[in-house]
Amino acid sequence: MSVTLPALHKLCPGFPVPDVDRDADTSPVLRAAPGGGFPTVRPRRLRSSPAMRSLVAQTRLHPQQLVLPMFVREGLLEPREIPSMPGVLQHSRDSLRRAAADAAAAGIGGLMLFGVPQHRDAVGSAGTDPDGVLQRAITDVIAEAGDAIVVMSDLCLDEFTDHGHCGVLSPDGSVDNDATLLRYAEMALAQAQAGAHVLGLSGMMDGQVGVVRSVLDAAGYTDTVILAYAVKYASACYGPFREAVESTLTGNRKTYQQDPSNATEALREVALDIAEGADMVMIKPALPYLDIVRQVADRFDVPVAAYQVSGEYAMVEAAAANGWLDRERIIMETLTSIKRAGAGIILTYWAPEAAALLNSGTFQD
Numbered sequence: 001m002s003v004t005l006p007a008l009h010k011l012c013p014g015f016p017v018p019d020v021d022r023d024a025d026t027s028p029v030l031r032a033a034p035g036g037g038f039p040t041v042r043p044r045r046l047r048s049s050p051a052m053r054s055l056v057a058q059t060r061l062h063p064q065q066l067v068l069p070m071f072v073r074e075g076l077l078e079p080r081e082i083p084s085m086p087g088v089l090q091h092s093r094d095s096l097r098r099a100a101a102d103a104a105a106a107g108i109g110g111l112m113l114f115g116v117p118q119h120r121d122a123v124g125s126a127g128t129d130p131d132g133v134l135q136r137a138i139t140d141v142i143a144e145a146g147d148a149i150v151v152m153s154d155l156c157l158d159e160f161t162d163h164g165h166c167g168v169l170s171p172d173g174s175v176d177n178d179a180t181l182l183r184y185a186e187m188a189l190a191q192a193q194a195g196a197h198v199l200g201l202s203g204m205m206d207g208q209v210g211v212v213r214s215v216l217d218a219a220g221y222t223d224t225v226i227l228a229y230a231v232k233y234a235s236a237c238y239g240p241f242r243e244a245v246e247s248t249l250t251g252n253r254k255t256y257q258q259d260p261s262n263a264t265e266a267l268r269e270v271a272l273d274i275a276e277g278a279d280m281v282m283i284k285p286a287l288p289y290l291d292i293v294r295q296v297a298d299r300f301d302v303p304v305a306a307y308q309v310s311g312e313y314a315m316v317e318a319a320a321a322n323g324w325l326d327r328e329r330i331i332m333e334t335l336t337s338i339k340r341a342g343a344g345i346i347l348t349y350w351a352p353e354a355a356a357l358l359n360s361g362t363f364q365d
Contacts, residue, residue, distance in 0.1 A: 079095040167183070313350070
């Protein structure tokens with residue numbers, strides 16, 4: 001549309017225009033001048049349609065970058081929903097197999113398995129039992145899906161101890177770092193023997209990666225991958241997870257998980273874990289720590305994962321259930337933000353739903 005100077009002057013008397021006869025009908029079409037006028041640089045041009053926005057998008061999600069955390073409970077005959085995590089299940093062995101097959105068919109990149117035992121003790125004996133719930137789950141999923149999906153297993157004691165801590169306790173009630181490392185070594189062998197492709201070391205014990213890498217290599221499991229939860233903050237976002245694994249924590253985990261106020265400490269932890277043999281590193285939780293995700297991705301040359309944890313999931317589900325948020329949009333927005341921050345791998349309970357949206361193309365921005 002052409003806009004003559006007289007017409008513009010009548011509409012916007014104060015608008016800066018070239019010094020020409022403002023009343024002449026033959027005035028030239030307005031063109032932006034260096035000293036003012038309508039903008040020539042218009043970022044909105046690249047937002048003009050869904051196709052244009054897709055063409056210039058700088059961050060893209062793919063189902064293969066998503067990992068689905070899954071809980072399997074010993075002795076359960078039918079899956080049951082976790083009250084604080086609507087839509088997330090404690091699986092039976094049979095339902096776990098079906099869900100794993102569905103995830104592989106959807107193109108989801110991986111599964112992270114958590115075991116919920118019927119019996120717990122002070123040292124987490126069920127975590128190293130070859131016939132324990134987690135080892136059986138690994139074997140079941142490998143038998144069902146083979147190499148169509150990466151099978152990861154959580155290597156930590158909190159699901160298996162009666163006190164809920166991630167390690168063995170000293171007589172004074174503190175977590176004994178080095179005694180815990182011995183248990184982690186035993187867990188690593190049990191999970192590797194069951195067939196896990198990736199061991200997720202989430203206990204935040206000093207030296208855990210080095211000990212596990214050494215014992216795996218000595219036993220011939222040189223190809224078993226270590227995903228180090230290198231940056232795991234002592235967050236308030238883990239509450240629903242503890243219900244999912246039926247863990248009753250005595251005290252807190254602030255002596256081994258990281259202080260939320262610290263950033264450089266996180267980089268030190270990542271550097272130590274990589275030096276000890278970590279193949280991939282994790283930041284957990286995700287959304288409150290996107291600054292850390294970005295710094296780790298910029299500084300280190302190993303794959304970076306981020307875990308969108310149970311509390312992040314529960315907050316969105318609660319807000320959406322009350323009609324305060326557009327559920328589908330906020331799911332995709334949060335996942336995109338984690339990817340944009342630098343995470344190449346995202347653990348999320350929404351992996352099946354996000355994969356379905358991405359595969360079908362039904363999600364519109």
